[in-house]
Amino acid sequence: MTKRYDGATPALAGLDLRVRAGEALAVLGPSGSGKSTLLNLVAGLDRPSQGTVTVDGVRVDRLGEAASARYRRERIGMIFQFFNLLDDLTVLDNVLLPAQLARTPRATARARADELLGYLGIRKHAETYPGRLSGGERQRVAVARALMNRPPLLLADEPTGALDTASGQDVRRLLTELNRDGQTLVLVTHDLALAEACATRTIELVDGVVAR
Template identity: 80%
Template sequence: MTDPLIDVREVRKAYDEGPPALDGLTLQVRPGEALAVLGPSGSGKSTLLNMIAGLDRPTTGSVSVDGLRVDALNETASAKYRRSRIGMVFQFFNLLDDLTVTDNVLLPAQLSGTAPAKAAARAAELLAQLGIDRHAHAYPGRLSGGERQRVAVARALMNRPPLLLADEPTGALDTASGTDVRNLLRELNTAGQTIVLVTHDLALAESCATRTIELVDGRIARDVRAVAR
């Protein structure tokens, strides 16, 4: 059996007051899975995503991604990990409005020191693949919500990360744009991209996730694999 791409073991995250955000959580995600993380506010969804992204550290337990102990990295190594091994998509896109679509997509490659010609070719490939190449020289403010989220996905995939993390990727979109992004994530997973997404959007989980977990009080209350699509 394939080794897990994500291996979270007995992770507990406690803050100064109140119950822990994560309470002894163990989770493995294998390459090619699309995992949807559901649960009420305060259940630990965002904390789990931040652990996987190396943005937060567990109080106890371990987090490994692609064979790397993420929780043991210093700040410099953690930033390098995020540049090379994960792509991140956010609810409100986090695009830079004073840069064109192409320049937004190029940012991860520039930060990683990729040769300009190689980076430009990769950006053009992604924009064409995601159906937004006609907007290459436009600015994000002139695009629809669905188009801006496609730009954000292209940026996240720029360095060919083995893992794509998405935090409420349809949360700020209208119905049509939300459907557009759901279809896009499903297509990416079908092509082999491993995805972990935190969402309240049940339609998103049902349409593109191959597996769904529900968190309650920092623990996995339900873990369901989808019928083969």
């Protein structure tokens, strides 16, 4: 696929990429290399200028606005550098939010949330507000939210970028464990330690093409 914005140089220039189920792909590259554009196209937040994007059998580039939102709810989990949690909701309510948007029965959603909070070691914080948690704990809440609807694909955009060294190591171990348990993962990062720790394959983008 190719993606052009207003400038003459494309953000992605004929990128041909396949990610297998169960793989953990790390995407490295300098600022402006096309990493965030790639995530936006996979998430259905943008469309390619040319080419196709297919995820889990869905032609993402053909989806309208409502179908694209449904696709993200059902098939994509997203983790961000700055967590993007809602500070006026408890940890539990933040984690439940994707299930509520998907209209999952409340009892089913509560059981799934409890399972995730236990798996991620943050059940004791269920009624706590995010502002009272450490950065590493908040990122674990964000991971639980991303996994709530059992997405086939987890996208992570600089997931350790806002964390101290100890919390970053904690998140690296967590993502490694998730992939070991079968979660397909695509992560964009400048953190070489993260790529080395949890990626089964690494590519480097430079000027919108795979350089390595």
